[in-house]
Amino acid sequence: MAELVFFSGTMDCGKSTLALQTDHNHRVQGRRGLLFTRFDRSGAATISSRLGLARPALEVGDTTDLWAEVSRRHAQEPLDYVVCDEAQFYDPEQVEQLARLVDDLGIDVFAFGITADFRTRLFPGSARLVELADRVQVPQVEALCWCGRRATHNARTVDGVMVVAGEQVVVGDVGGAGGGQPEGTLDVGDVGTVEYEVLCRRHHVRRQTKARGDGPGDGTGVVDVRRADPAERQLP
Numbered sequence: 001m002a003e004l005v006f007f008s009g010t011m012d013c014g015k016s017t018l019a020l021q022t023d024h025n026h027r028v029q030g031r032r033g034l035l036f037t038r039f040d041r042s043g044a045a046t047i048s049s050r051l052g053l054a055r056p057a058l059e060v061g062d063t064t065d066l067w068a069e070v071s072r073r074h075a076q077e078p079l080d081y082v083v084c085d086e087a088q089f090y091d092p093e094q095v096e097q098l099a100r101l102v103d104d105l106g107i108d109v110f111a112f113g114i115t116a117d118f119r120t121r122l123f124p125g126s127a128r129l130v131e132l133a134d135r136v137q138v139p140q141v142e143a144l145c146w147c148g149r150r151a152t153h154n155a156r157t158v159d160g161v162m163v164v165a166g167e168q169v170v171v172g173d174v175g176g177a178g179g180g181q182p183e184g185t186l187d188v189g190d191v192g193t194v195e196y197e198v199l200c201r202r203h204h205v206r207r208q209t210k211a212r213g214d215g216p217g218d219g220t221g222v223v224d225v226r227r228a229d230p231a232e233r234q235l236p
């Protein structure tokens with residue numbers, strides 16, 4: 001029985017890797033599929049994983065009718081599955097089209113995306129996926145907050161400072177782990193340099209990013225849990 005499955009987690013938890021692995025596993029068993037994405041970080045119509053894998057995909061645009069696009073191709077040569085990356089950026093109507101592909105054509109749909117934005121608000125596409133999916137799955141690999149807890153939320157920083165207001169969609173990457181100019185930095189002109197960082201809820205609420213958590217006297221009155229109580233880090 002075909003399914004609509006939504007694999008959802010924070011940024012940098014391995015969703016695109018899993019999307020490519022899913023495609024690979026189905027393809028090597030002789031199943032036919034299509035790959036879709038929207039606004040991939042690479043800037044191309046590609047599903048790209050930070051592990052270095054990448055495959056070309058079809059770009060979903062504002063007006064793409066996924067039902068029409070997939071059913072047309074399916075009529076020419078039957079399709080078994082569709083992989084949809086960056087699904088948080090899809091329009092709710094496009095998510096409904098994906099559900100119809102499952103129900104009316106028996107095509108499996110594997111959608112991958114972050115659930116919530118940097119303000120902890122649901123993306124409309126993700127909200128519709130949660131509402132319609134047969135299953136919502138959390139990828140096995142956990143992204144970690146700087147404190148060692150599981151990262152559950154996405155933070156946006158502009159010029160290194162965490163922000164909680166702004167445009168919902170700003171394509172970008174998480175900063176590099178080392179010093180110097182971090183990888184994934186996106187300069188968006190007037191706005192400043194935008195980066196993302198994954199945090200546990202506690203540190204998202206307190207607006208404590210890695211840089212602020214490290215810094216003494218950050219003005220929040222929050223104790224740095226790494227120094228105050230190592231047990232709280234919940235590292236093994």
Ligand SMILES: Nc1ncnc2c1ncn2[C@@H]1O[C@H](COP(=O)(O)OP(=O)(O)O)[C@@H](O)[C@H]1O
Pocket residue numbers: 010011012013014015016017018048049050051141142143
């Ligand atoms: N150099 C590396 N060595 C091993 N694993 C890495 C490396 N760089 C990234 N990763 C893994 O890749 C994951 C990110 O995968 P990716 O599919 O790009 O994430 P997502 O699509 O969820 O943003 C990281 O959580 C980490 O586990």
Ligand SMILES: Cc1cn([C@H]2C[C@H](O)[C@@H](COP(=O)(O)O)O2)c(=O)[nH]c1=O
Pocket residue numbers: 010011012015016039040041113114116117118119154155156168169170171172173196
């Ligand atoms: C939190 C958040 C993220 N984005 C963008 C940033 C990236 O381009 C993608 C997520 O990609 P990933 O493969 O899951 O790392 O989403 C955004 O536009 N707005 C946000 O609030």
